[in-house]
Every structure is written in structure tokens, then in C-alpha cells.
Amino acid sequence: MKKVWFVSLALAGLFVMSVVHATVITEDFFADPRSNGWQIFGNPNLFQWDSTNHDLAVTWNSTNQNSYFYRPLGTVLAIDDDFSLSFDLQLSNATAYGYGFELTIGLLNFSEATNADFSRGGGNSPNLFEFDYFPADDFGDPSSIDATLKDTQPGYAGFYFAYDNLPLNPGVTYHLTLTHTAGSSAISGNVFADGQPYTSLTNIYSGSPGDFRLDTLSVSSYTDDGFGDSIFAQGTVDNFVVTLPPPPVQNLTGSFSNEVSQVQFTDRTNWLYTLQRTADFQSWTNVSAATAGNGTNLFLADTHSPTDKAFYRVRAERPR
Numbered sequence: 001m002k003k004v005w006f007v008s009l010a011l012a013g014l015f016v017m018s019v020v021h022a023t024v025i026t027e028d029f030f031a032d033p034r035s036n037g038w039q040i041f042g043n044p045n046l047f048q049w050d051s052t053n054h055d056l057a058v059t060w061n062s063t064n065q066n067s068y069f070y071r072p073l074g075t076v077l078a079i080d081d082d083f084s085l086s087f088d089l090q091l092s093n094a095t096a097y098g099y100g101f102e103l104t105i106g107l108l109n110f111s112e113a114t115n116a117d118f119s120r121g122g123g124n125s126p127n128l129f130e131f132d133y134f135p136a137d138d139f140g141d142p143s144s145i146d147a148t149l150k151d152t153q154p155g156y157a158g159f160y161f162a163y164d165n166l167p168l169n170p171g172v173t174y175h176l177t178l179t180h181t182a183g184s185s186a187i188s189g190n191v192f193a194d195g196q197p198y199t200s201l202t203n204i205y206s207g208s209p210g211d212f213r214l215d216t217l218s219v220s221s222y223t224d225d226g227f228g229d230s231i232f233a234q235g236t237v238d239n240f241v242v243t244l245p246p247p248p249v250q251n252l253t254g255s256f257s258n259e260v261s262q263v264q265f266t267d268r269t270n271w272l273y274t275l276q277r278t279a280d281f282q283s284w285t286n287v288s289a290a291t292a293g294n295g296t297n298l299f300l301a302d303t304h305s306p307t308d309k310a311f312y313r314v315r316a317e318r319p320r
Contacts, residue, residue, distance in 0.1 A: 025073065025217065025242040030054045033071075041114055042067025046221050055238040060094075060103035062121070062224035062231045068113065070218040075244060076318040077107065077129075077214040079151075079183065080270050084243045085129070085217070086177040091168050094233035100137035101224045101231040102146070106130025106178065107242075110216040121225035123156045127212045129187060130220070131176050132161075133168055135231065143167040147178050147189030147201050151209035158209040162189055162201035174198065175239075182245075185209050213318060217242055248293070248316040249273075261305035263314060267293035274315040275300035281311065 027033060033049055033056065040047055047069040048057045056069065077083050087105060094103065101121065109127035112118055118125060128150040136143045142165040151158035168174055175192040185208060189201040219237055224230040250266040267273060275288040287302035300314065 023244045023246055025071070025240070025244065027071070027240040028054065029056055029238055036071075038069060038071045040067070040069055042221070047219065050236070053236070055236040056219065057236055058219055058221075058234070060221045060231055060233040062101045062222060064221060064223065066113065066118065066120075066223050067221045068108075068110075068216075068218045070110065070216050072110070073107070073215050073217060073242065073244065075215070075247065077180075077212075077244070078270065078318060079185070079211040081245045082180065082182045083245060084177060084179040084241075085131075086175065086239075086241045088173055088175050088238040089131075089168070089235060090173045091170055091233060091235035093170060094133070094135045094168065094231065094235070096135040096137040096231050098138055098227070098229035100134050100141065101229055102132040102134050102222070103231060103233045104130050104132050104218075104220040104222060105176075105237060106148075106218065106220070107214040108216050108218050108220070109213050110218075113216070113218070113220075119225075120220075120222035121229070124154050125222075126150060126152050126154055126158075127214060129178065129180065129212070129214055131178060131189070133233075135233070136167070137229075145189075145191060145199060145201065147187045149180070149185075149187040149209055149212070151185075151212045153210070157207060159205070159207040160186055160209050161205050162187060163203050163205070164191075164199040164201050165203075166199055169193075213320075249314050252314065254312065256305065259305050259307060260301055260303050261310060261312060262299060262301040263312060264297060264299050265314065267295065267298040267316075269293050269295040270318070271316050272319055273298060273300060274317075275302060276313050276315055277302055277305075278311050278313075279306070279309065284313065286315075287312075 046059045107129040132146040134144040146163040148161040191198040248271045252265040254263045271293045272290045276284040288300045
């Protein structure tokens with residue numbers, strides 16, 4: 001399933017309407033997050049908004065189905081983008097069983113993550129940018145704080161993670177930041193404990209990931225491998241900040257002359273743009289070829305525009 005971005009334009013008396021999306025998403029849980037675009041996939045009992053403390057109470061239970069408390073980003077992130085994610089996390093308990101499993105907060109591809117074949121425990125988990133915490137397990141492996149990047153490949157290929165073998169102690173408020181630099185096959189992370197530097201995750205594993213597609217912010221409780229390697233943890237999450245690149249369509253304007261309707265806008269490279277037309281907002285017709293962005297200004301035209309009225313939108317999509 002492709003994710004697309006629409007910006008609308010009405011060429012009827014040269015009225016222009018463009019959809020403006022902020023490049024920063026914030027959430028402090030002061031109000032019910034369901035009124036601010038958040039939704040639940042999977043087991044709703046794992047996620048509870050605390051209206052008194054203004055945070056999100058979370059249970060990570062890997063014996064459950066894949067479950068997400070999620071919010072769409074409104075765009076699609078790829079390897080050529082700069083972006084970052086930060087949030088606060090406080091655990092009340094976290095126990096690993098067997099060889100253990102992780103609790104997770106981060107960005108994912110919603111279509112992939114809700115696919116029946118998606119399995120974080122089984123390794124088939126493409127398109128991830130996430131914080132993972134593995135408590136110390138039953139076989140002497142230490143706790144591990146990880147910043148994980150996974151590309152579009154299925155299976156165990158294409159992983160990168162930065163990590164440190166440190167615990168997240170109950171009752172401590174940790175502030176975590178994950179960062180991706182445009183063009184990089186890496187992810188970096190920083191962790192503060194009660195306001196003091198804790199770790200910058202300097203240990204690296206690189207499986208040379210390639211490109212990826214991310215469209216959703218998620219607090220994720222993944223299903224484990226089914227062989228007794230699992231996690232049960234509880235805690236609170238708060239103060240999300242997601243910094244995104246500029247929207248793929250900016251400064252949209254339009255004109256009509258000699259039965260030709262034309263739009264102009266500031267585009268971005270590595271996106272494809274198509275002009276679409278409707279008369280009734282029920283069905284839309286492509287009136288231009290899909291055109292690659294050039295990183296400056298792009299013109300799209302309908303050379304057979306109706307003379308009475310027409311409504312236009314620009315479809316922006318990431319090629320796979």
C-alpha cells in the first residue's frame with residue numbers, strides 16, 4: 001500500500017486552498033490523545049491515557065498480538081530525509097524471560113507492521129526506526145538500550161543498531177532522542193536519566209541497511225518468538241517530539257488561461273507528483289503524467305481544462 005500526500009487547489013475564480021502540515025509533531029498527553037490523531041491497533045488494554053498525570057500508561061506484553069498505540073506522521077520518510085524522535089520514558093517494572101525480548105517506541109511503516117507476516121520476534125520486520133530496551137535475561141545477558149534502524153528488506157538483513165549495555169531503572173525518568181541524518185544508513189541515540197547524561201549508545205552493529213519507508217509514530221508491544229523468550233514491562237510515556245523534513249508540496253499557486261489550468265509549487269526530490277481533477281469530489285482523474293521532483297519549482301498543467309469549473313489536487317507519492 002502506497003502512502004500519498006494530497007494538496008488541493010480550486011481553479012474557479014482563482015481560489016487557492018493548500019493543506020499545510022507542520023514539520024514538528026508534539027504530544028504531551030494533556031488532553032485525550034484520541035482527539036489528536038492517536039489510534040490503537042491490537043489489544044487496547046495495553047494502552048491507557050492517564051488524565052490525572054497527563055501521560056500514557058503502557059504495558060508491553062509480548063505474549064499478546066502485535067499491538068500499537070499509533071499516530072500517522074502525515075508524510076513518508078526515507079533514507080534521504082533528516083528527522084528525529086524524542087520522548088520521555090519511565091518504567092515501573094521490566095522482566096525478561098528466557099533469552100528475553102524488547103519493549104519498543106519509534107517509527108514504522110503501518111501497512112507492513114499490521115501485515116500478518118510481520119514478526120519482530122521472527123525477524124521479518126522491515127521499515128523500522130525505533131528505541132528498543134532488552135532487560136537482562138535468564139541466561140546472563142545484560143540489559144541493552146538500542147537505537148534500531150531496519151530497511152525495506154525482509155528477514156534479518158539490513159539492520160543497524162547503536163547500543164549500550166545499561167539498565168533502565170524503575171522510577172527514573174529517561175529522555176531519549178533518536179536521530180537520522182539524510183543519506184545515512186545509520187541511526188544515533190542519546191539518553192538522559194533524570195536530566196543527566198546517561199549514554200550516547202556508542203557501540204555499533206551495522207548490517208548496511210538500504211532505503212526504508214516510515215509513516216507512523218508508534219508505542220509498540222510486539223509478539224515474541226513463541227519459544228519462551230519474552231518480556232513483560234509497565235511504564236509511562238510522555239512528551240513526544242517528532243521533527244520531520246519540509247512537506248513535499250509547498251507554496252502552491254494556480255492559474256487558468258486559454259483552457260489550460262496550471263499549478264506551481266516548491267517540490268522535493270525523490271517524490272513523484274501528479275495533477276488530478278474533479279468536478280464533484282467523488283472521482284478524480286489524472287490530468288498530468290507522474291513527474292519527478294527537482295528540488296526547486298515544479299509546474300503541472302491540465303491542457304484540456306473545463307471552461308466552467310474544475311477542482312484540482314496534487315498527488316505526491318514516494319516511489320517504492
